[in-house]
Amino acid sequence: MMKHSVxxxxxxxxxxxxxxxxxxxxxxxxxLYTCKNGKELMGKFAESAKFIPDVVLMDINMPxxxxxxxxxxxxxxxxxxxxxxxxxxxxxxxILKMLQVGAIGYLLKDTExxxxxxxxxxxxxxxxxxxxxxxxxxxxxxxxxxxxxxxFKERELTFMKLACTELTYKEVADKxxxxxxxxxxxxxxxxxxLNVKNRVGLVMYAIKNKIYTP
Amino acid sequence: MMKHSVxxxxxxxxxxxxxxxxxxxxxxxxxLYTCKNGKELMGKFAESAKFIPDVVLMDINMPxxxxxxxxxxxxxxxxxxxxxxxxxxxxxxxILKMLQVGAIGYLLKDTExxxxxxxxxxxxxxxxxxxxxxxxxxxxxxxxxxxxxxxFKERELTFMKLACTELTYKEVADKxxxxxxxxxxxxxxxxxxLNVKNRVGLVMYAIKNKIYTP
DNA sequence: ATTATTTTAGGGGAAAACCACCTTTTTTAG
DNA sequence: CTAAAAAAGGTGGTTTTCCCCTAAAATAAT
Numbered sequence: 001m002m003k004h005s006v007x008x009x010x011x012x013x014x015x016x017x018x019x020x021x022x023x024x025x026x027x028x029x030x031x032l033y034t035c036k037n038g039k040e041l042m043g044k045f046a047e048s049a050k051f052i053p054d055v056v057l058m059d060i061n062m063p064x065x066x067x068x069x070x071x072x073x074x075x076x077x078x079x080x081x082x083x084x085x086x087x088x089x090x091x092x093x094x095i096l097k098m099l100q101v102g103a104i105g106y107l108l109k110d111t112e113x114x115x116x117x118x119x120x121x122x123x124x125x126x127x128x129x130x131x132x133x134x135x136x137x138x139x140x141x142x143x144x145x146x147x148x149x150x151x152f153k154e155r156e157l158t159f160m161k162l163a164c165t166e167l168t169y170k171e172v173a174d175k176x177x178x179x180x181x182x183x184x185x186x187x188x189x190x191x192x193x194l195n196v197k198n199r200v201g202l203v204m205y206a207i208k209n210k211i212y213t214p
Numbered sequence: 215m216m217k218h219s220v221x222x223x224x225x226x227x228x229x230x231x232x233x234x235x236x237x238x239x240x241x242x243x244x245x246l247y248t249c250k251n252g253k254e255l256m257g258k259f260a261e262s263a264k265f266i267p268d269v270v271l272m273d274i275n276m277p278x279x280x281x282x283x284x285x286x287x288x289x290x291x292x293x294x295x296x297x298x299x300x301x302x303x304x305x306x307x308x309i310l311k312m313l314q315v316g317a318i319g320y321l322l323k324d325t326e327x328x329x330x331x332x333x334x335x336x337x338x339x340x341x342x343x344x345x346x347x348x349x350x351x352x353x354x355x356x357x358x359x360x361x362x363x364x365x366f367k368e369r370e371l372t373f374m375k376l377a378c379t380e381l382t383y384k385e386v387a388d389k390x391x392x393x394x395x396x397x398x399x400x401x402x403x404x405x406x407x408l409n410v411k412n413r414v415g416l417v418m419y420a421i422k423n424k425i426y427t428p
Numbered sequence: 429a430t431t432a433t434t435t436t437a438g439g440g441g442a443a444a445a446c447c448a449c450c451t452t453t454t455t456t457a458g
Numbered sequence: 459c460t461a462a463a464a465a466a467g468g469t470g471g472t473t474t475t476c477c478c479c480t481a482a483a484a485t486a487a488t
Binding site: 429430431432433434435436437438439440441442443444445446447448449450451452453454455456457458 | 459460461462463464465466467468469470471472473474475476477478479480481482483484485486487488
Binding site for chain 2: 011012013014015017018019020021022024025086107108109110111112113116163164165166168196197198199200201203204207208214
């Protein structure tokens with residue numbers, strides 16, 4: 001029997017190679033190659049049809065081109081390739097986003113070896129894999145409990161980043177070449193929009209949502 | 215030839231099992247078992263002498279009992295066991311701390327498979343492994359450039375954590391059953407000690423140093 | 429061209445945060 | 459037992475933040 005081909009995308013070389021070793025112990029699967037980011041994967045795909053696998057195991061947190069963008073690109077241009085998300089974080093919004101852009105399954109990094117194998121088998125045989133947490137998440141999402149996206153204007157993002165520093169609002173206004181009163185306005189809008197009470201709340205929101213990275 | 219035994223400690227099951235698969239492909243090494251945290255490892259060591267390996271591959275960021283504490287315990291009680299740190303983060307202070315408590319080497323998670331194998335070989339043959347970044351770090355440390363530890367009292371830590379919330383200092387004082395003026399004092403001491411100008415600076419310090427986790 | 433809408437800006441006031449300096453109590457160490 | 463250090467509390471003041479409300483200017487839509 002022909003083994004199914006797998007490609008692993010993860011910026012941590014050791015991890016991707018370790019997962020490679022593991023996948024290679026599975027009966028029905030073999031690793032074609034590994035990549036450090038989405039860009040590298042795009043290059044491979046373009047290079048030759050031989051480099052297009054059955055399944056991609058995709059880490060979410062990568063520099064250069066992250067898992068979500070890359071997954072979107074794959075499912076759009078190579079709909080026959082199944083993408084499975086792989087991440088240490090189990091934030092609802094991240095998982096949902098992956099599924100929205102076409103990932104066919106999602107695994108947290110602290111799952112058992114056998115679970116990964118079963119997931120891979122299900123993907124190539126049934127075309128999908130959902131573990132319980134994803135199912136629960138989907139249910140939550142459908143029943144409308146998953147919070148809707150909050151979007152920000154460019155200026156608001158700039159302001160938020162500066163609010164995460166030791167600058168006073170007056171100094172922030174200087175940096176942005178605006179009147180302090182305008183900054184006052186941005187702050188008030190964001191406080192309402194994000195439902196926070198003060199600057200610390202704003203800072204926490206920015207960090208939790210990766211608008212500002214400490 | 216007898217293979218050297220390796221134990222992997224990492225809270226992410228998939229990763230530890232993946233690394234297990236990889237190590238098992240090395241000629242001279244085989245994995246005895248894997249653990250999810252330091253506590254589990256202590257249990258194993260106590261259970262039977264058969265569970266004491268030649269080398270421990272230790273992740274730093276773990277719940278329950280972290281890599282540093284665990285390493286300290288191992289080197290103190292089982293000096294014949296070599297511990298090698300393994301982490302995604304390359305913060306100077308973390309690596310130094312690992313070496314201080316007796317780790318015999320340190321690898322970032324984005325190293326090549328062959329590097330890991332070479333490191334393991336060096337450890338069992340020469341008794342140590344140092345890659346270039348660790349060497350540089352040691353040089354920096356010796357030349358006194360590595361910043362000295364700042365320590366905190368229990369109260370200060372509690373205060374810092376509460377300062378990272380949307381509570382006002384008055385509310386923080388209530389929570390800690392202290393006068394607002396005492397809180398004022400804590401704040402002033404910390405501002406000076408950490409060289410920050412305002413509450414946002416304090417919050418950032420707490421997050422960067424994992425005193426508060428968002 | 430005339431509405432909307434968004435962006436920017438401002439006044440005034442209350443609360444919170446910040447800062448410098450001082451006193452008392454409790455702990456710790458010699 | 460006592461000197462020193464650390465912790466806790468206090469005065470009084472300045473600056474910053476926060477919040478309500480209004481409005482000109484720029485942009486987009488009809």
